[in-house]
């Protein structure tokens with residue numbers, strides 16, 4: 168008898184080939200179903216509760232996908248698509264997942280019938296190339312516009328990005344803020360130079376407990392000695408405001424207060440960096456060698472109470488290329504979602520400034536690409552014809568889902584849209600975001 172050869176460890180799933188491809192596609196399909204209903208202005212938000220019971224309410228595709236903790240390896244690629252879209256563009260995360268899922272769904276019958284994946288991939292590449300050319304051709308350039316026109320367009324872009332979010336009713340207000348914030352940045356448009364602060368309950372203050380007096384005295388003595396040297400140096404430097412990443416002790420606080428110096432401890436690093444960018448100066452790791460050029464400048468400094476928290480406002484900063492938005496609101500989940508939505512809008516405005524061309528939303532570009540591919544497919548023969556036509560159908564998922572989510576009759580509207588596009592028009596499916 169031949170000895171049995173064990174190649175893979177017990178329990179290894181070694182399924183491959185067609186059934187595995189189909190099963191992967193099915194797994195992706197269920198992920199898409201999870202975010203499908205969030206697309207568009209009438210899309211629903213999702214409430215996701217994690218293992219620790221923390222609830223998150225979100226409309227953001229990438230956030231939802233991240234929170235789903237997907238373990239299926241093929242389905243995970245969809246999460247990666249959403250994540251990379253989030254990192255690169257910031258918005259459109261639901262759309263990319265939906266499109267990817269729909270393309271898979273459309274090519275599934277071909278896989279089942281035994282069409283070789285290479286043939287499918289070739290058709291997809293061809294379709295991609297055609298779509299890219301068309302998008303470039305249709306994109307509206309925004310370079311040749313006046314400042315006001317550019318601003319209006321940026322505001323529109325920001326408002327569109329927010330129209331599908333919880334804050335859509337205040338999108339006019341927020342889009343002005345977002346555009347202001349982005350326009351205040353330097354040419355590189357660094358995202359981390361826009362801070363978003365949420366007003367929440369203050370964290371408990373840390374404290375040290377010592378149980379005998381001698382020990383306490385030692386701590387205090389040491390503190391005094393080291394501190395006094397340091398503090399004197401800071402005072403001599405002529406600084407009026409001292410910001411520190413670490414907590415500032417009572418002694419130091421009093422020392423500064425006696426000399427009319429404002430000090431703040433536990434300043435988050437990103438805030439510190441942003442302030443440094445705006446006011447100049449440098450973040451020092453030691454109190455030695457504080458030269459005038461490491462001190463930042465601003466015209467006016469004040470500490471202002473906003474709600475339950477105090478904020479340090481630096482005004483008239485010489486190189487103000489940074490900004491901070493303060494969000495106040497009720498529920499924490501609401502604030503978090505607002506922050507995410509603003510992030511989407513900020514990213515979109517940055518993109519628009521950097522790339523200076525836009526295409527229409529509301530399913531218009533998708534329908535036009537779909538028409539292009541369908542027309543093209545009619546000019547070629549073989550399997551590729553069917554595959555390109557399938558991809559053309561896949562693109563229709565965006566307007567279809569927008570209709571479904573808004574409660575419209577998708578089949579009816581899509582027929583109308585197809586007809587209009589065939590006649591050479593490029594209508595937009597407009598869903599009212601505010602009650603008329």
Ligand SMILES: Nc1ncnc2c1ncn2[C@@H]1O[C@H](COP(=O)(O)OP(=O)(O)OP(=O)(O)O)[C@@H](O)[C@H]1O
Pocket residue numbers: 205206207208210226227228229257258259260261262263327328330331511527528529530565569596597598599600
């Ligand atoms: N008023 C509107 N009418 C119709 N469609 C709209 C309207 N506003 C936005 N859209 C469309 O909604 C889609 C965007 O929806 P949504 O913001 O929910 O998803 P996303 O941008 O793909 O992902 P996410 O914002 O979660 O990262 C785009 O296709 C956009 O064209």
Ligand SMILES: [Mg+2]
Pocket residue numbers: 258259260328329331511
């Ligand atoms: Mg969006």
